[in-house]
Amino acid sequence: NAGVTQTPKFRVLKTGQSMTLLCAQDMNHEYMYWYRQDPGMGLRLIHYSVGEGTTAKGEVPDGYNVSRLKKQNFLLGLESAAPSQTSVYFCASSWTAIQPQHFGDGTRLSIL
């Protein structure tokens, strides 16, 4: 049982480049989340989705876009990467907001 899978695991980008991070879950969860984790800041919510075709902004949405075209996938896009977006990105999924969140292993993204 794979759980939550994030692709890629590592990536280095140049300022201004674009990329998409993929999150896939095989637990049929309705809710999916994208977080970024920076030293000393905890986990900050970027965007989330409460079901297929829905998305909503979290605490730090600027510079990111998301899509949830299929229930099992949640994509996070950076249109024009900036050094301030250097971070570790975690995807998570859950049945509802009051059920445990299952996290992927993270994507380490560096922007030069």
Add this chain to the structure above:
Amino acid sequence: QQPVQSPQAVILREGEDAVINCSSSKALYSVHWYRQKHGEAPVFLMILLKGGEQKGHEKISASFNEKKQQSSLYLTASQLSYSGTYFCGTGGSEKLVFGKGTKLTVNP
């Protein structure tokens, strides 16, 4: 609004106890606790819903005081495996807001 965790860091010897607190300025519907080891993903520990219940997981338990808008995580007779960063997340109807974490180090 981000919940406040205290202390920011704590160092224990194996077998000692610790308490980690999580406070919010907003009314709490639920409190989630996760543990993250260095270089790994956060792992779920427990959820508490409003009602002042207490839950346990191995030698780790937690309480939730709805009136004080606080939750506390109790680690009893700590083991080396308890080392990591503990996060509380306070929940609404759709999402969680996580605190900045408490780094726990357990030494032999």
